[in-house]
Amino acid sequence: ETGVTQSPTHLIKTRGQQVTLRCSSQSGHNTVSWYQQALGQGPQFIFQYYREEENGRGNFPPRFSGLQFPNYSSELNVNALELDDSALYLCASSFQMNTEAFFGQGTRLTVV
C-alpha cells in the first residue's frame, strides 16, 4: 500500500457542474501527476505539478485545472462537466520528476 491518498473515492455529479478532486502525496514526494482512466482504457496523462508549478500537460481542455500546495498535496478541478468526463481519476506522486511514481486508489467520477 502506497502513501498516496485520494478523496473522495466515489462521487456523482450532474453535467455542467464543477468538481474538485484531492490527492495527498506520499511523504517526501514533490511531484504529482494526474491521469484520467476511461472504462476499458489505460490511464491518460492530464498534467503534472513539480514544486507547485505546472510541469507539462496532456491533451485536455483548459476546464481541467490543478493546484499543488506547499505541502505537495494537490487538487484537480474540472469545470463544466461533460458526460465523457466520467472516469477513474488517478493521482501519482514521485520524489523527483524522473523517479518511480506511486499511485493512489483513484476517484471514480460519474457524470449524469
Place this chain on the structure above:
Amino acid sequence: AQKITQTQPGMFVQEKEAVTLDCTYDTSDQSYGLFWYKQPSSGEMIFLIYQGSYDEQNATEGRYSLNFQKARKSANLVISASQLGDSAMYFCAMREGGTQGGSEKLVFGKGTKLTVNP
C-alpha cells in the same frame, strides 16, 4: 501512432504456471523507462517492475521479470508461479523525456486482463 501496444486483451493461466504478457513500444528517444503496473478491481495502480533503456540486465522483482529486447522494442512481463491473487489488469507504460525539462509523463497501453485459474 500508438506508443505502447499490448496486443493481448485477455490472458488465462493455470495457477503455479508462468505467463508472459506482451508489450511493444515506439519512441525515438535514447533515454526512456519502461514500467509494468498491476491494477486490481479496486483501481489502484500497483508498481511491479522498471527497466531503464540503458540497463543491460533484464529487471527482476521477485516473481516478476521483464524480458527487454531493445532492438525489437519489446518489454514483455513474465510472471512465474502464478497465484490466484495475480488476477488483475496489467498495464505496460513508458516514460519519455529526459532530465533537462519537459514532463515526465507516463504513456500507458490499453492493458491485458489476466485471469489465473485454480
